[in-house]
Amino acid sequence: MPTPVPTPPTALPDVEVAAGTAGGVPVAVLTRTADGPALIGPGGDELTPEWAEAVGLTGKAGEVHRAPLAATARWSVGIGTGAAKHWRTAGAALARAVNALLENQPDSGQSLQVVLPDDTDAEQAGWFATGLRLGGYRFRVTGDTPAPRLRSIRLVVSERDRRDRIAAEVKRTGVLSWATALTRDLANAPSDVKDPAWLAKTAARVVGKPKGLTAQVRDEKWLAEHGFGGLLAVGGGSSRPPRLVHLTWAPPGAAGPHIALVGKGITFDTGGVSIKPNEGMHLMRTDMAGGAAVIAAVAAIAKLGLPIRVSGLVPCAENHLSGSSYRPGDVVRHYGGKTTEITNTDAEGRVVLADALTYAHQDLDADLLVDVATLTGAMKVSLGTRIGGLFTNDDALAARITAASETAGEALWRMPLLDHLAAEVPSHIADVRQCPPGPGAITAALFLREFTGGLPWAHLDIAGPARADRSYDDVVPGATGFAARTLVEFVAAYAS
Structure with missing residues (x-):
């Protein structure tokens, strides 16, 4: 037990x-x-x-x-x-x-x-x-x-x-601090308890029931019926099946854009067939820190009563190694039909985010997309452990998120989306390939861009600052809660 x-x-x-x-x-x-x-x-x-x-x-x-x-x-x-x-x-x-x-x-x-x-x-x-x-x-x-x-x-x-x-x-x-602490709680919880079902159930409980906020949890049967092939592939190696958390904040009189926040919810990551080294694997209980930030941010947005429509999507899965795990060389069909050639099962975060991003722009009619994920070790190498990477296809959106991060006291640094690397994203046997060659954090972002439907979109790679091994500022060792405050301040700016 x-x-x-x-x-x-x-x-x-x-x-x-x-x-x-x-x-x-x-x-x-x-x-x-x-x-x-x-x-x-x-x-x-x-x-x-x-x-x-x-x-x-x-x-x-x-x-x-x-x-x-x-x-x-x-x-x-x-x-x-x-x-x-x-x-x-x-x-x-x-x-x-x-x-x-x-x-x-x-x-x-x-x-x-x-x-x-x-x-x-x-x-x-x-x-x-x-x-x-x-x-x-x-x-x-x-x-x-x-x-x-x-x-x-x-x-x-x-x-x-x-x-x-x-x-x-x-x-x-106080509401922002509550969101940060909740993000830490969810990310710190050990994965013997925190499977996809626990995370989804806990999310639905803690957001509460303020007027205008709803929480839906989609199970593996619903995901299969609706073609969430990326999420099902990543979660297929575990005996504890995947879930999709869908939070909707639609207050009366909402104005401004409909913002979709999408967070990676990998409740434990062994790397799958492309298995990780043992050293540091215990930290993979926090690999859903981006999803936790989205859950906490939507709850805080509702607590503050911000008059902006927000959808929060968190695809939750365990990336485990078993006879039913997905493999390098597989071709995954995502929600919406686009296909991906799998080359590294340890790059699973982008695979589940692709489904959720497509769902947000195709079915939820979002006006802009922001995804948050502990996505790549390359980002941690580039910027260290206290700064997150910001990728976006929209300069105005970049300015808004940068301003929000400064207000929230969470440092982000804008990274490039390079055209010559974008040419490496297409696959010979599928629509796109999961891990194009080149700088890992940049090519991961370019992969995600393929699933945004051309909408204004920003990707926050928080692999570095989502965890800490020592105290600084308001941070203590363990999960930091990074990005929750930034997301709230970002949405709040539209209500100003």
């Missing part, structure tokens, strides 16, 4: 915005870099120059110190120069420090309060709240009683108009 796992979504610390401090709640004091000694913010009157010199206080972003035992303040946390990204780093570092203390001193308090300086704006406070919520995120399958964690933070803002603006942004970023 599979081991029970934490039920997503993970509960995050509550962040409230209030007019005054609360008695008996530990205080964290903000510090800032300066030309001379670090500047100490409100509530830090007891943090003396002698103490600052003793701990080496600089105020740099994410610098956390325990305050003197006799002081009312419990912590100091640096916000650097006060740039928005520094506030996120500060919030995350503070959450980690509090949780580390609670591991050893469970009675040290699960609540905090921070008096924000008078020049703090809504964006800065929103990023601080994001760091506080996500910096201490943890997914662990254990039989032990979990240690207490940071549960609540009060941000104190005295002036009413500014408090209202900050409260609205903290609430909005």
